[in-house]
Amino acid sequence: MSATSLAALARTSDPQTVLRRFLALDAVVTGANALAYLAVSGPLGRLLGVDSMLLLALGGFLAVYAGAVALLASRARPAEFPVRAVIEANLAWAVLSLLALALWLSPTTAGSVWTVLQALVVAGFAALQHFALKARQGSSD
Numbered sequence: 001m002s003a004t005s006l007a008a009l010a011r012t013s014d015p016q017t018v019l020r021r022f023l024a025l026d027a028v029v030t031g032a033n034a035l036a037y038l039a040v041s042g043p044l045g046r047l048l049g050v051d052s053m054l055l056l057a058l059g060g061f062l063a064v065y066a067g068a069v070a071l072l073a074s075r076a077r078p079a080e081f082p083v084r085a086v087i088e089a090n091l092a093w094a095v096l097s098l099l100a101l102a103l104w105l106s107p108t109t110a111g112s113v114w115t116v117l118q119a120l121v122v123a124g125f126a127a128l129q130h131f132a133l134k135a136r137q138g139s140s141d
Helices: 003-010 015-039 041-048 052-073 080-103 109-139
Strands: none
Touching: 015 041, 015 052, 015 080, 015 109, 041 052, 041 109, 052 080, 080 109
């Protein structure tokens, strides 16, 4: 996703809308990742050098997580605590992905690149959601 696309998503003066859009984008990207892991875990596992059963388990987890984030994004005003939980979960996912890569995964080159890229995307979602939440709080003062 380009900076222009992100700017288009954020193009509103309503911080509430920005927050909901970034939550929804997170849910869509996470859901697509989950579907890929669930539907083609074997071929993806071979390409990435990761056990297909691990991908299936991650796919199931990500599907549930994406559904929860989508539900949160559908709220007119998502509550602060669940939004913070999503931000912290995204940060934890990014850190754990990099730790797994460094400590116990032995992926292919494609798998290493994928792990780093998805960690950066998830950390980016956390940052966007954090700043959108801060903007919402600032607008309600």
